[in-house]
Amino acid sequence: MKILIIEDEIELLSSMSDYLVSEGSLVETACSFFKAEDALSVYNYDIIILDLTLPGGNGLDLIKLIKEKNRHAGLLIVSARNSLEDKVRGLDMGADDYISKPFHLAELNSRIKSLVRRRHFSGLTELVFNELKINTETLEVTVNGTVAEMTKKEFDIMLYFFVNRNKVITRDSLAEHIWGDSLSYADNFDFIYSHIKNIRKKIELKGGKNYIHNVYGIGYKFSDR
């Protein structure tokens, strides 16, 4: 998968790039409006990540260019301005998703994967990990072909693990992905633990292995290693 990241903050750019490269994507970067223009006119990308606040021009103008030159690319907008107008305008102009700073890299990755699924609908609705299979259309998790019944939240957690496999995912990141803003009203993260426990139980009940590993009490890693 070929991804172009347009972001003026070099350090953030490198973090995003590192994470996505380790996920097996081919990543190119542009740190200014003009470099982005150059890159866009030469290559085609599957996914473009665009920071709206760029030196040298408004990111919204770049959307037009992207729509001209790279019609088939999935477009994910990043903005420090957590403002509705930017979001609405961006989405109106053809962006596919919007993420506001600061964000978890796992969340970014999950959004990209979801975007890819939506873009290339056929053949990508099923994600496989050893004996586990997850279907994003029917919202089913199967172990060795038998369905393990899961709640919507449990399914969302599983999907987050699937797309961020072999990565350490912090509880913050997971909780924010599932519970969003209402999370700030929780006193602790114990409720995540009970969900994870239920998922493990359900998978083991169907004869699956436990791939969800605790990482020093700070998060989890979905891995068979």
Add this chain to the structure above:
Amino acid sequence: MKLLEKTNRTYLLLSGTAFIMASLIIYLALSMIFDSQLKEKMYDSKMHVIQSIQRFGIILNDPPFVEVKENLKGNSEYEKNVDTLIFDSAEKENIPYRQVISSSLINGKYYQIIIRNTLIEKSDILITIITVLGFVFALLLLSLNILNRRISLKIWKPFYLSLDNLKKFSLENSDFVLTSSGDIEEFSQLNATLEKLTKKIISDYQSLKRFTEDASHEIQTPLSVIQSKLENILQFPEIKKEQAESIQAAFTATTRLSKLTKALLFLAKIENNQFEDSEKINFSIIVSNQIELLKDFIAEKSLTVSVRLEDNFILKSNYLLTESLATNLLGNAVRHSIPDGNIHIGLTNGSFRISNTGAPLKVPTEKLFNRFYKVNMTSDSPGLGLSIVNKICEVNNWKLDYKVENDLHTVTVTF
């Protein structure tokens, strides 16, 4: 005290003093005049009596005013003034008289001559003076008052106009102007100064707001860098437990900072009226959705929640604001409720009511809606939730109430 009242009081005090002094002076002067005239008149009478004896040998007698008799034992001339009271049988009262008793040697004989004259009663004079002067002063005061009122109304009119305008002053209203103040220089100066002052206040306020907004934005990017770097470090396989825990702590702190700036930004935006789009909103659905989202936290604390929602409770407002109001209030109830506590949620009769059992408040309730006000200082929450709720109610003209009864904290929003 009002301006007019103050001047009136001063006038009253001044004229009162003048009135008393004038009465006194007039009284004294009149008394003196009366006395000297009386003296002259009685001297004339005495001369008349003496002359009539000298020339015609006639002794005039007109009691009680003139009494003359030969004084055989008399051997010297004298004259003395003795005031006396004589009973008037007609008026049946004692009447004061001035009497001059003298002894005079006329044609070789001594005569005792008593000349009397009724005295005008001093109290009569005083009463007359006070009545007349009082009337004059009252008239003067009244006319001054009327005049003053008229002048005040006219002269002070621009002042009151400016005052009315100032009362309408609001920080949000950036095009505030004081209307012109007529031709009185002092008022023009006052208005000019006030206008400068209000413009300064408004521009300071605006730049403060802009600063909050810009700062909140600018903080997000460095925060993203920190967070993403921390997340990258976590991916190194050789990382140790202690390192992981430190990273986690740093992570949590950046999340807190990010939430704080987002909340501040949200507040600034509400104040900037950036949520003006209003639409018909089914508040019942919003509330039940929020309750659904909080389910995990409710279960975690073993809270008992009773919900009474009117179906299709429609509000006309901004969607984001309304949702934020519900999220904040419901979230607060869950967060501040004691474990195994109760939460009652009611949406009926035009009001939204949320109660939760919680520890008693140790602080005045008014402070609860202040920014960064925390009941529990160790809490991770920035303490902006209730001020956001307060602001939302303010821009929508909704009434926000808070009360505590038997450890039951109730927040009511009346639409």
